[in-house]
Amino acid sequence: MPSIVFSEGFITVSAIILATIFTAAVVTNLQQMSYIQVAMTQNIKEKISTKVEIVFTTVDNDTVYLWIKNTGLNHIPHDLIGRGDLYWGKRGSEDYIPFNSSTPPTWTYSAINDVDVDGYWDPGETILLTLYLGVPQSTGDYHALYITYNGEKTEYSIAI
Secondary structure (H helix, E strand, C coil): CHHHHHHHHHHHHHHHHHHHHHHHHHHHHHHHHHHHHHHHHHHHHHHHHCCEEEEEEEEECCEEEEEEEECCCCCEEHHHHCCCEEEEEECCCCEEECECCCCCCEEEEEECCCCCCCCEECCCCEEEEEEECCCCCCCCEEEEEEECCCCCEEEEEEEC
């Protein structure tokens, strides 16, 4: 009889330990899933709040100027502007233009109307992207595409 009580006690304690381990594993996974959900929600919110628009483009020999306005709700830090991707070229054969490269083609930017001088590209503010191509642009239909650091894009076509 004492051995039966001891066996039942041992099985009961083992079952409690296993249930505790299982519960801890489930709770940890639920917390991780919650963190992932929060991160995804913040990413979606940021992407939805970001909208930019090329409002004007002009070409001067081997230099292209793109005025881009922040038309979204997101305040974009100036250091993230250079993380965007810029493509330029004749329609259908655009090339990737690296940011701030030491040799052409390359592009830089400057804040045109940073109203509050806070280091952010705020809604309503405009930046000027300057493309240094190194070769004069021939006549034809050209296409510019700028993609922000988080994947929002704006396009502009111009005939030279």
